[in-house]
Amino acid sequence: MNIKLAGISTALAAVVAVFALPAVTQAQCCGSSKKSANADKQDRAKDCGAAVADTDAKPEVALAAKPGETEIKVPSLMCGMCVKNITKAVQSVEGVTAVAVDRKNKVARVSFDPEKTSLEKIETAIVKAGYVANDKKADDEAFSKLPDCCKPE
Secondary structure (H helix, E strand, O other): OOOOOOOOHHHHHHHHHHHHHOOOOOOHOOOOOOOOOOHHHHHHHHHHHHHHOOOOOOOOOHHHHHOOOEEOOOOOOOOOHHHHHHHHHHOOOOEEEEEEEEEEOEEEEEEEOOOOOOOHHHHHHHHHHOOOOOEEEEOHHHHHHHHHHHHOO
């Protein structure tokens, strides 16, 4: 697929790259079928980088600089599957216009229409997906359904 991205910021280009990814299974993402039971979760998290777009790059403009743009800390983010799950959860919020999840720095950068949604609604979507969002605790039931690679020790 050839898409010309002239004049689009690095952040938006990263978002486009995430959206263009094919579906990924847990085994493809985490290499869980190839790792021993004692494998370090950080090693499995590194394996996931091959299955997802590199969204660790910093955008040219800090998204937290304008109204309707924010950076949400997601300390429980572990792997590429987490990036996919968090991205999907944030995209499901009406009013969200762009999302880029940075696995390395464990943050989600989100652009949204403040007349349609709020930081609290976006955090709630992440929490309901089973992840910690800023100071909000992950939903226990959703967390229990996450693959093992997505659960910090």
